[in-house]
Structures are given as structure tokens and as C-alpha cells.
Amino acid sequence: MKKFMNNVDDLLAESLDGFADAHSDIVTLGDDRKFVRRAALSPGKVALISGGGTGHEPLHAGLIGHGMLDAACPGQVFTSPTPDQMLAAAEAVDDGTGILFIVKNYEGDVMNFEMAAEMSDREIMTVITNDDVAVETSTFSTGRRGVAGTLVVEKIVGAAAEAGRSLADLKVLGDRVNAATRSMGVALTSCTVPAAGTPTFTLADDEMEMGVGIHGEPGRRRVPLEPVDAIAEEMVPAITAELPGVDVLLFVNGFGGTPLMELYLMYHAARASLEERGFRIHRSLVGNFVTSLEMAGCSITATSLDDEMTGLWDAPVHTPALRWGM
Amino acid sequence: MKKFMNNVDDLLAESLDGFADAHSDIVTLGDDRKFVRRAALSPGKVALISGGGTGHEPLHAGLIGHGMLDAACPGQVFTSPTPDQMLAAAEAVDDGTGILFIVKNYEGDVMNFEMAAEMSDREIMTVITNDDVAVETSTFSTGRRGVAGTLVVEKIVGAAAEAGRSLADLKVLGDRVNAATRSMGVALTSCTVPAAGTPTFTLADDEMEMGVGIHGEPGRRRVPLEPVDAIAEEMVPAITAELPGVDVLLFVNGFGGTPLMELYLMYHAARASLEERGFRIHRSLVGNFVTSLEMAGCSITATSLDDEMTGLWDAPVHTPALRWGM
Numbered sequence: 001m002k003k004f005m006n007n008v009d010d011l012l013a014e015s016l017d018g019f020a021d022a023h024s025d026i027v028t029l030g031d032d033r034k035f036v037r038r039a040a041l042s043p044g045k046v047a048l049i050s051g052g053g054t055g056h057e058p059l060h061a062g063l064i065g066h067g068m069l070d071a072a073c074p075g076q077v078f079t080s081p082t083p084d085q086m087l088a089a090a091e092a093v094d095d096g097t098g099i100l101f102i103v104k105n106y107e108g109d110v111m112n113f114e115m116a117a118e119m120s121d122r123e124i125m126t127v128i129t130n131d132d133v134a135v136e137t138s139t140f141s142t143g144r145r146g147v148a149g150t151l152v153v154e155k156i157v158g159a160a161a162e163a164g165r166s167l168a169d170l171k172v173l174g175d176r177v178n179a180a181t182r183s184m185g186v187a188l189t190s191c192t193v194p195a196a197g198t199p200t201f202t203l204a205d206d207e208m209e210m211g212v213g214i215h216g217e218p219g220r221r222r223v224p225l226e227p228v229d230a231i232a233e234e235m236v237p238a239i240t241a242e243l244p245g246v247d248v249l250l251f252v253n254g255f256g257g258t259p260l261m262e263l264y265l266m267y268h269a270a271r272a273s274l275e276e277r278g279f280r281i282h283r284s285l286v287g288n289f290v291t292s293l294e295m296a297g298c299s300i301t302a303t304s305l306d307d308e309m310t311g312l313w314d315a316p317v318h319t320p321a322l323r324w325g326m
Numbered sequence: 327m328k329k330f331m332n333n334v335d336d337l338l339a340e341s342l343d344g345f346a347d348a349h350s351d352i353v354t355l356g357d358d359r360k361f362v363r364r365a366a367l368s369p370g371k372v373a374l375i376s377g378g379g380t381g382h383e384p385l386h387a388g389l390i391g392h393g394m395l396d397a398a399c400p401g402q403v404f405t406s407p408t409p410d411q412m413l414a415a416a417e418a419v420d421d422g423t424g425i426l427f428i429v430k431n432y433e434g435d436v437m438n439f440e441m442a443a444e445m446s447d448r449e450i451m452t453v454i455t456n457d458d459v460a461v462e463t464s465t466f467s468t469g470r471r472g473v474a475g476t477l478v479v480e481k482i483v484g485a486a487a488e489a490g491r492s493l494a495d496l497k498v499l500g501d502r503v504n505a506a507t508r509s510m511g512v513a514l515t516s517c518t519v520p521a522a523g524t525p526t527f528t529l530a531d532d533e534m535e536m537g538v539g540i541h542g543e544p545g546r547r548r549v550p551l552e553p554v555d556a557i558a559e560e561m562v563p564a565i566t567a568e569l570p571g572v573d574v575l576l577f578v579n580g581f582g583g584t585p586l587m588e589l590y591l592m593y594h595a596a597r598a599s600l601e602e603r604g605f606r607i608h609r610s611l612v613g614n615f616v617t618s619l620e621m622a623g624c625s626i627t628a629t630s631l632d633d634e635m636t637g638l639w640d641a642p643v644h645t646p647a648l649r650w651g652m
Contacts, residue, residue: 002514002531002622004588006553006595014554015587018594022610057586188328205328227332257583259619260383261341262330268344269332284348288614293585294622296328323649 001197008194012054012076019061023320026065035089036061037071046161046170047071047093049086050102050154052109053078055193056214058321059151059290065319066326068158069102077193077293078215080108086116090124098123098167102154102174104146105130125167127174129153131183131301133238134211134219147214148253148290148301149181152313155322159315177309182239185219185299186231187212189257191292210234214255214292214299228262232269235300240277245304247282249313250274253299256291263287263298270300283313289321327523334520338380338402345387349646352391361415362387363397372487372496373397373419375412376428376480378435379404381519382540384647385477385616391645392652394484395428403519403619404541406434412442416450424449424493428480428500430472431456451493453500455479457509457627459564460537460545473540474579474616474627475507478639481648485641503635508565511545511625512557513538515583517618536560540581540618540625554588558595561626566603571630573608575639576600579625582617589613589624596626609639615647 005011013033020029020036028039035051050060051073060072071089073081090099099120103113105128117124130141131149138145157174165173187209190199200216203209208231211219226234252267254260267286274281282305290299305313316325331337339359346355346362354365361377376386377399386398397415399407416425425446429439431454443450456467457475464471483500491499513535516525526542529535534557537545552560578593580586593612600607608631616625631639642651 002551004554004592006555014594015590018590021597022593022612054587225328228330229332256585257620259582259617261380264341264344264348266330267348268340271347286348291585294583296620
């Protein structure tokens, strides 16, 4: 295992300290590093809190800031945060207007966020994302997994929260965006969890894992590596099967180890495949946003946008990882 | 070799087409894909043109837009663009106000940009970046190599160009920023050039290449992998040896295959090392900006900022890869 670190036990703490120092204009660390939150809060606004295992950076802490999240709770690598983290974050960022949890559909995450909501006196609602159409149930999830589409939910709901919408409204909107969003991933290599020290899985030199999860969970099948056009041709029908509309946000997300050049190649192939099927590419996002440590591979996400969702996607955002309009 | 592509010959064209489609609000492709340029030009402004081999994305095309470059000329992977590309870009973006070439110090790049400047009737000046202190001469360069610090030059000079400064002023400023900037890199793995199909170099499981170049060129020495604090402790003295001031921009740049989590760890270590030496971290940037395909590793760049340079660094920028203030 070759990684930049001092030792496995200090990995998360030192990385969080670096993150908070590098972005001190936007974020600040909570006590005991239980959460990262906006340095400046907006009173009278519903607070958006997300979180999950570390290893998917910049998700979620890199999406804290104006127009997106108010706080994020980082667990150890690929491990759910604990309920006391969400409770501490809730105390820090909610002024009584209410809290929306945005949670990727993994059993540990769902259980711990749910426990925090039950333990808290505050008004809390939860949106669970499950955009990954690759498999129906998986290693860590009952039902579909929440993957890169979570960023789309956080962006659109974040803009609506900034505009002063009510907690109940945001819950409905978040569920609607999630329902309009589908993703699927493909891996060319495994990642290595630092505490494990060896690759999570192995692929032969000519194999890829079609439908891989963002923790290296198995996908649909292990198949020979194909040209990128053929890969896109397999993934696009899967993610568009039940999309509610033809104007889409196309989001090609790198898993961490794939060069940007190849992500734009995949974008090119996915776009062509979508357009052949009558979809119109209304908005685009390409980059490493929901990663699996250093895994080589990517996911394709499509969200059917209506006018309201497009306006909220375009709204100003100022986070470490996503910025526009301000 | 596992890469997302159709075939090696179409790699660059398809990736550029994807890039231009994904960012059509900011950039447009020139004829025959000779260059990428801003979709909307600013009349009366000196045009900034850069370029170089592909494989370092988002540098340079991802840094086109308000406040940075006007055009970039992409060569094949790790191969210089040809003079006709720079000539075509110059015709497309210069309205007669003048052109500044920003060129990383590699023999092919310097020669081809120089040839273009000689062949053109336009007023052209050139800033050559050579921020890499690892080695004095290298595989592709006479004198120090130009690496991640090139982004700092492009950002600061780009803001000054946007503010209407003259070509002669920008040339002086660019040379001054370059002289105030030092970088050094370290690799944990090699990259694989698609046309070669095999890794550029090999490192044992417990080795790193200290001082590696952004094409996988040899650095100072091959040494056993060390804790990140020890790596930072070796690199920071090298880059700060002759820095002109103690208020610095600290830029930790990923080479493509290293997770963001580890880059923030390196930032944390480098920051501590700089502060121990009396430097103050005035501004920060962390991410994959000047990459070497999928190489695992990173570079540390420090630029001594004065008030003028700080103001220009903070000025609004709107490119595919770097955005703030607008």
C-alpha cells in the first residue's frame, strides 16, 4: 500500500485539519472533529446536514458552503459516522428553523442518521438517496445504493434552502430530485482501504467491474474491458430506463484514479449515446466529486431537469469543490 | 494498459470534443482542434495563450476563461503543440492589443512557441516558467522544468490582463511571479502514456521518486517511501531556499492518481513545515490541477505573495477548473 500518510490512526484527523485550514474562509471544524460546518451560518434557513464514510472526497465536506450543505459528518474510511456526530452537528448549525438530513442509502448510514433524528429534540426530516441502478441490493445496502447523484440532490436542495424554503418543501424536493436521478459506475482497478492495506478486490488486466459501488462493492458482472463507446452504450440505457424527462443533467464522475482526459472521453461517449436516444444535454458536470479513494473508473449520472430544478442547479454556490455564480 | 478510450489515435480529438461540449458556456474549439479558446473574447485586452502536451489536465485548456487564459494549444500526450497551432490561436484571439505566451520550460514547447512568435506579424512576448527546483536539467529541459507553478503565473497574469494592463507590464509581472514561485514533486507510481502502453518507469512497492517531473522524468533520487511528514520535511526546504518573502501561497497539486484525502494530508504536513520555518500561509490551493495522467503523487508549490499579487490571485476567475468571485 502506497499512500501519503503518517499512520492509519491519524489519517482522518490530519486530513480534516488540512482541509479546514485550506478552506478556512468557508468551513470550520467542530469539537473533536465530529463534523465540518460552514464558518458563517445563515439565520432563518433550514440546515442541510449530510455525511458518511471518508474516502469519497470531496463529497461531503467539500460541498459545504453557500448554496449547499451546512455541515457534514465524516466517518472513518468507508465507515458510517456515529449518531453523536450528527447530534453535535445539529446543535451547531440549526437555529430552530429545522434540519434536513441527506443520507446515501447504506445500512449503517441510514441507521445512524435515523438514531440521531430520534435522539434529537429538533425538527428533522431525511432524504435518502438511492440513485445507483446497477444492483437492487448490495453488500452494504438494502435497496439501491446512493452514489454520485447525491451531489445533485445536495446542490438543488441546497439552493432551495438558501432561498428560504420550508423543511417540508425541501424534503419533497429532495425526494423528487432523487427520483429523477440515476447513476451507474464502472471500475478498472480496485481501491485500497488504508486500514486493510490490500486492494478491496482484484481485476485482471483486461477486466472491468460493470456496476461497481463506491466502496468497491460488486456490480452486475465482471467483463472484458471494452472501448469507451461500448461501455457508455451499456450504461446509458440502464440509467435512462425510467427517467421522467428528456432534458438532462449529465454528470460524469471520476472515482479518483482516472485522469480528467478519460473522463471527458467518457462524457463524449455518454453524451452521444444519450442524444441518440432523444435526450437533450441541458447541463453538464465532469470531474472527481464522489470518489472511491484511488479507484480507477467512473460513474455516469443523469438527472431529468425541469425548469425549477434547472434554476436551482444554476443558482450561486460557493463550496471548496463546487463554485459558480459568486 | 487500462484506460477509457476507443483507440489511441482518436483519444485527443474525442477528449477535446467532450471538453468543449461540457464547457460550451466558457470555451469553444478552433478549426481542426488546433486550439481551445474563450467563447467570448474581451476586446482591448492582451491575449494570454498557453499550451503544451496533453496529459496534464485541467492545465491548460481547463484554465481558459475570464481572468485567466484566452486560448490553449493542446499537443498529443506529453508532446509539444506545433507552431501552426499557436499561430492559429493567435489569429483567433488577438485583436491587435498583443499576445503573451506562457510556456513551461521544455525544449519542444519553448522551441515551438518561439518559432510561432517569429512567424507571426503580431506583437508577442513570452514568459517561460521554470518553477521546479528538483533538478537543474532534465530529460526534456535545459534548466529547471516548468510545472504546477505555471498555474499561479497564469492566474495572476490573467487577472492583470483582465484589468487592462499592457503587454510589457504583463511580461514583467509574469517573470516576477515565476521568480517568486518554487515547486517540487514526488511520485508513488508511474503513469502510462497511451501510445506507449506500458508504464513510463517502475517503482518498487516501498519506493518513491523524489523530485519527479510531470512526465515521469527522473527526479533527485529514488528513496524508500516515508511518512508524509518526512516527505514534506524534505520538499519544503528545497522550495523555500530562495523564496523572496514569507507570506506564501501554498499549492498542493495532485498528479492525478492520489485521492484528495491524501492531498489534504500533504497540505497539512507542508503547512506545518512552512510555519515552523517562519512562513505564513496567506492563500491555499489543493487539488488535481497540473497532472501526469494517472500518476500517484503530488507536488508542493510555494509562491511569495506581495499585496499586488495577492489582489490579482483573489480577483474573479471563471474557467472550467478554477472559479471564484463570479
